[in-house]
Amino acid sequence: MQNLLSNERTTGLSIDPQYYPQIIGVKGKKLEEVRSKFHNIQITFPEANGKSDKVILHGDKEDVEKCSKFLQQKIKDLYSIEIELSKRLYPLLIGKSGSNIQRLREQMPDVRIDISNVDDTKEYLSIRLNGKRIDVDKARKYLDEHIKQLSISLENSIDQYITINPKWHNKFFQNKRKLLNELQQQYGDMLIKFPERNNNSDQVLLRGSKQIIEQVQKCLVELIDTWENTITKEISIPHRHHGYLLAKGGSYIQPIQKEYNVQIKFPPRNNHNEQEPSNDDIVRITGRIDDIEKAEIALEKMIPLELAVDIPFEVHGVLLGKAGNQLEKLIEQYPDVQITFPSLNSSSNLIHLKGQSEQTESVKNELIQRYEKYQIDKQARSYELRFPIKSEYRSLIIGPRRRTINDLKQKYNVNIQILNNQQPTTAVVPTPTLSNDTNHDDQQALPIENSSLTNETISNDIEILIIGYEDKALKCRDEILKLIQDFKSTITMEIDIDHRIHARIIGTGGQKLQQIMKDHNVDIKFPSNNQSNKVHVIGTNQDNIDACIDHLLILEEDFLQDLPYKKQIQNESSTSGQQLSNVQHRQQEVPSASALASNSNMNKSTKNNNKQAAFKVKNAPWASNEQNGFENQQEKIRNERKNSPKKGQFAPSKDDLGEYPSFSNGLTLTTDDDLSEIHETTVNTIPIIWGPPKRNK
Known part of the structure; x- marks a missing residue:
């Protein structure tokens, strides 16, 4: 504790009060920098009204010495001068609400500008500039030139009065003096002074250079003339259109007001008076007479036109498009038109349009053209083509799981119908399933439908109906006939494969069989009852058929190797059971000695x-x-x-x-x-x- 007290020190540093603002800085920022540099130092400035100029430094001995040297060096770098300013120029230098002096301070950020208070006993005010010598010298030159310009402007300025009716005075002070501030910003150093409100005077003082006063006076005369000749005209616009005209933040009304210098006022939306319904339709336009007439014509063009287009309800889905994409394109093309389709629960044919007349008419014509185009397209898609084929080719056209006929429909965008009351001839393919016999590892099979051809044929012919575009229907017919012709040229070979291993070859869900057919580009048909050994291999290439048959025979040979073991087990089980029954029978009999020996x-x-x-x-x-x-x-x-x-x-x-x-x-x-x-x-x-x-x- 004694060591700490012996290391502490308190020193008073004499600093001219004029440098205090430079050391403290704006909101104490510079003083905080000094304190952050010397953590263990307390810096205390004298009171503002006191006569002392001592700044007290208290803390560690070494830090106090370092801080003292730092502040002394900082004071040496500071420079301060004073400039005298005439009281006549003070209002021009300060500007309204200090705008001019604030602009000067922004232009000279490294120099502090302090202006003394106005003293009625003195003709001049003092302006003190504090900062580094280089920055202060630059600021002094700029400020001297600025004061010189103010002095010249003041010498050339004149006072002139203009007559403005008191009823218009309030317009200059509305919206936080918006109009008055705009005039002063537009014409620079210009003084516009209105009389006191209690005075009921019509004289407004203009002070400034002669040239600027003339410009301001001309502008004020035009404003007064506009206000004098301004009238309010009422026009009737149906209340239901007001929301449309005021939509999008008034984007329809604001351009008219700005272009013709008028004010358009709509009635309150919630003020609906049933006794006087006409009041809800009144829109007031305020402005000059000629401007009101032009604005009225422009506003009438903006009034939305309401139309109803009669198009059959079943066509609305086509006009809307998939997920409404056709409607979105139409809205992007005509953004100012509201398009309303009837709800799904309704059977109405009317499509309601609301918007500006030109665009609404365009949307109406667009919808009618799309409907007519749909009608023509529908007529073209209704072409019917009929031709007979033998019933034995029905499953060929349908294909496995209707794959062939669906591919034809999608490829040619047609509808294909088989016109007869008979069910399609289908072949069955065994699929693996679990057997109830636990001693048998072979997979059993259940038949599933396979729409490929079988050996069964029906003598009656069937008729194929194709509905679609004529050219595509003809192409689809040609492809069907080509399928039949190709099928006639196919080769079918029959082989014997043990029916017990059919399920092993087919595999789960027919996966193995599908892979074999894909590898050899053939079609393989197994019997549906899973009892016959006859298997048919169908294809158009003899080499592929032979290769497939060889592969099937190899698989048969491999799978048959497991069957003898199971057969032997079953035989031995039956033999042991028979022997057990014989033993039980013998135990019931009493054998003789000779019988035992034999x-x-x-x-x-x-x-x-x-x-x-x-x-x-x-x-x-x-x-x-x-x-x-x-x-x-x-x-x-x-x-x-x-x-x-x-x-x-x-x-x-x-x-x-x-x-x-x-x-x-x-x-x-x-x-x-x-x-x-x-x-x-x-x-x-x-x-x-x-x-x-x-x-x-």
């Missing part, structure tokens, strides 16, 4: 016959010389086990297929209760399948 011999012979051979690769290059050795080795192991005195006490041998039934595909060994004899039996088990299990879809 049954034992029969079981041994049956087991020996049902033994499943060990799995081995036949005709393999590496197994040709080892086949006999492998069989001899297995036989040797069995004999050693059979003739050994320690029956049933050997550890399992992995080389013996009987010890490991999983490697022998169901072969296993069992012993009697006394362990005197080893029996070989076959267990009906499902073969182990390696890899991820198949999922039933």
Whole structure:
């Protein structure tokens, strides 16, 4: 604490009060800069009415010394001079509401201009300029020249009175002296002084140069003449049009008022008097007589014209366009016209137009022309073309999922109808579905409609009706006949593919089949009942058909490899079930000793016959010389086990297929209760399948 107190210091710096504004700045900005530079310094200025000129600096010893030197250097850089100004020139220098002196300060931002108060005992005022010496010298030269011009203007100025009726005095002071300020800004240093309101005088003082007074006087005379000759004329405009004329911020009325120097006043919108309905239609125009007549003609042209165009309701959607795009284009072309179509719930044919007469007539003609054009186009689109074809080609024209006929309609912009009461002949394509049999991995199929041709034919002919433009209808007919002609030249070949794998070839949703047809550019037809093996391949190129058939046969060969395993499992399941029923039947009977012996011999012979051979690769290059050795080795192991005195006490041998039934595909060994004899039996088990299990879809 003692160290802090010993480092503090208070110093009084003597500064001339005339420099205080330069140090403090506008709203204390410069003083804040000094304080931000020296954070630990308190700067206190003396009171305004005091006689002291000491500025107190208090804070850290080093900072006080630095701040003191900084302010002293700043004072040295400041420069101040005084200029005398005659009291006669003071009003001209200051201007109205200080506008002239403010303009001078904006032109000299680096110099502070202070003007002393007016003293009636003195003839001159002092103007002090503070700032850097260079800036002050420039400001002094400019100010001296300006005062000189004011003095010359004052010497050449004269006082002249003009007579203006007191009833017009208030017009100069309306809207915050708008007219009076405009005159003073237009004619520069000009004094226009009106008499006091209590005086009821008609004399207005004009003070300035002779040339400027003449210009101002001429302008005032014209204004007074306009006001004297101004009248108000009432014209009748239906009240329902007032909103239109005043729309868009008065963009229709303001140009007329400005061009003809008139004032147009509409009645209040909410002032609707039922007893005097005519008052709502009165519009007042104020101005000179000749100007009112011109403004009235222009205003009558702006009154909107109301028309109703009779066009059938069913055509309105065409005139509106998609999402109203035709109506938007019409509004962009004629922005001053309001176009109103009847609502959808209405059946009216009238389209109401409201706007300026010329544009409204143009919109009316435009709508009529569009309607007539639509009628002509509708007549042209109503051309009908009929021709017969054989009924067997009906599904060819319709195409898969009506794709062919829809493409023709879109391509030629026509409507195609097949005129008969018979349903189209359709082919069915099997699609994969889940089977209820869990032991069967093949996918079953349900038929779906396929509008391609089948072998079924109908003897009766059908008629094709095409409605549209004549040229496009003829082209559409030619393309249909070409489709039929191309179909007649197609080649159809029949092959046999196991019906159990049809669903595997077709795939989910027919995706695999569609890809095959796309790759070979052919059409493939499977039977609808999923029981026949007959498959038809249809195309126009023999090479593509042959390639597709080869591909289908390869797929059949691959898919058929899974079927034997499942067949074997089903057979073994049925055999085991039959054996179980036989065992149950035997248990109900009491066998004799001779029967037991005979049954034992029969079981041994049956087991020996049902033994499943060990799995081995036949005709393999590496197994040709080892086949006999492998069989001899297995036989040797069995004999050693059979003739050994320690029956049933050997550890399992992995080389013996009987010890490991999983490697022998169901072969296993069992012993009697006394362990005197080893029996070989076959267990009906499902073969182990390696890899991820198949999922039933």
